[in-house]
Amino acid sequence: MTSVLTGTAVDVKNLSVRFRSKRSSTTALDDVTMRVEAGEFISIVGPSGCGKSTLLKVVAGLVKPSDGQVSLFGDEVKGAQRNIGFAFQRAALLEWRGVRKNILLQAEIRGIDKAKAARRADELIELTGLAGFEKALPHELSGGMQQRVALCRALLHEPPVLLMDEPFGALDALTREQLNAELNKIWRETGTTILLVTHSIAEAVFLGTRVEVMSPRPGRLMRTLPVDLPRERDYAQVMTDPRFGSLTREIRQLLGAHESH
């Protein structure tokens, strides 16, 4: 794939983010340092409100760092980044557009060649099992299918980095597993570097090559856990793998230890 770059994809150095309101100032992220090599899949877990989403938004250039800096492929992030794909917790689709046109929004705004974008959209529709629903409007789709559309849209321009902010959080367990398997496949086939924020420990381990565990606010990186599993993953196999069991246990303990006090 042409868009795959090598080297360090995301470089976060001593990043702190503080939000100031009129009276108070809250620290969302405190001195976070993280390096992501191209092709990695980083899962970020942590309790609610620990700044996971903020971290993604800083990488995307949607939130300014208060301290420290973030670079994408060596270039410092200043303002909204174009060479990324972003998938949100809610699908955030345009209600008035059908599936295919929602996906093609990405191409229209970026001015990608129409024929090329159409081909790519068809590939993604096929890959995510949306074939036959090209013209369906978002309200006619299930939650899982809406997220598939959002995923296709985030991938249309073949971004070297894909940022995902709890994209499957609102789905039922079965649909979620299915989409996890699809995401694993997409990641392997495209070689995209992925940063996934999630609440689900199982999802984090199943998908990630590395899991970053964050502490409650102010968000710090508590522990980095490499996931020593093959890149191609099958749900049933991974679930029964002893390494999966010990990793999820360890993460649960790390998060639980912080929640108990």
Add this chain to the structure above:
Amino acid sequence: MTVTNETRADPAPPTPAREPVRRIDIGTRLLRLVDAIWRPAALLALIFVAWWVITAQGWVADYLVPTPVQVWERTTQDWSSLMYHSYVTLYETVVGFLLASVLGLATAVAIAYSRTLERTLYPIVLFAQVIPKIAIAPLIVVWFGNDLAPKIILAVLIAFFPVVVSGVAGLRSTDPELLELSATMGASRWQTFRKIRFPNALPHLMAGEKVAVTLAVVGAVVGEFVGASEGLGYQLMIANGNLDAPLLFAALILMSLIGILLFVIVEVLEALLIPWHASRRSATPLTTS
């Protein structure tokens, strides 16, 4: 990326949401139309019969309330002049409404995009709204003469406010995640407006337009009351002066018909522009889920 062709060749793709609920056969459509119309039609018929009985029985003097027959005879007698006056009022209303829509939308965009402009414009818009239009109608006629201009201006003044308010509400209701998304796509302000914010604002805006179009009729007629030599408002004043109740009623009915006609046109326009919106979907109970 490589994609296998095997699923594409599959003759029976999954079908649940395949055929969206938009395609409806003529029979169902007719049934639905009947269903939508019969209740108000029945009520209207009831009122009409009551009117007929009360006036035909002579319970109310016919110089106060004429019988339907008298109104009908007067209407056919003066048909061409009534049509001319209707045309004048319709013209003033439509021009006023269109101007109000354009100016209102422009103002709404300015307010939604700029805090400074919001602080400058909103108080003035509000001030213009709270002045009773009927009170300033004579002044406007003095300023702009007996022509069409003052009627159009009054229609604009009265129809402008709902367009601004609904436009601002619509433009502000954009999902913040969609705006972040468009930022990561590198969208220009214009692209974000055209592809995201404006279509998203349409349901709100159309609700305002529906209010505006009925108000525009009021504006035009008020203008005609104050100083005119043509139009249904003028006709009504003449009829009133001559104690010509049948003509007065004829003018009144025609005014209402203009209002209803324009409202229906805006409704149809809305159905064409935002078939996807929840407010439109709920009107089609065929959806089973």
